[in-house]
Amino acid sequence: MSKEIVFSGVQPTGEIHLGNYLGAIKQFLGFQDKSDSIFCIVDQHAITIFQDPNELRRNVLSVLAIFIASGLDPQKCTIFNQASVKEHSVLSWYLSCTARVGWLNRMTQFKDKAGKNRDNASLGLYAYPVLMAADILLYHADKVPVGDDQK
Numbered sequence: 001m002s003k004e005i006v007f008s009g010v011q012p013t014g015e016i017h018l019g020n021y022l023g024a025i026k027q028f029l030g031f032q033d034k035s036d037s038i039f040c041i042v043d044q045h046a047i048t049i050f051q052d053p054n055e056l057r058r059n060v061l062s063v064l065a066i067f068i069a070s071g072l073d074p075q076k077c078t079i080f081n082q083a084s085v086k087e088h089s090v091l092s093w094y095l096s097c098t099a100r101v102g103w104l105n106r107m108t109q110f111k112d113k114a115g116k117n118r119d120n121a122s123l124g125l126y127a128y129p130v131l132m133a134a135d136i137l138l139y140h141a142d143k144v145p146v147g148d149d150q151k
Contacts (some may be wrong), residue, residue, distance in 0.1 A: 005143070012062065044131060048122055067079055
């Protein structure tokens with residue numbers, strides 16, 4: 001019997017704080033020993049709002065360093081940068097061709113981040129849930145530890 005597959009990611013959008021550690025990274029530590037664990041630095045999700053490219057690169061490396069310093073072991077789990085795997089974008093495009101606007105209109109991420117300025121929000125922010133679905137489906141994940149806003 002194969003192990004269950006766990007997939008999750010952390011956005012490289014600034015300093016990782018205690019909430020990130022307690023809400024996500026600490027959970028990751030428990031999964032790496034008993035699951036096929038895949039942890040991703042989700043830089044494509046981060047660019048749904050403007051990111052300075054140089055700062056984004058630094059933040060990707062910072063999240064990687066925090067993953068390792070927190071105890072994630074690359075010998076026990078897979079750690080990678082989302083943009084380095086083109087299939088995330090490709091599958092997201094295919095899924096976006098079948099996703100319905102009505103479904104996306106109900107997503108909380110867009111409403112929360114766009115606020116009252118929805119007409120100036122990016123299509124990427126609107127389609128964020130489609131990319132998230134692509135991330136999960138790409139790895140046939142059995143478990144996806146995420147925050148309540150993303151369920």
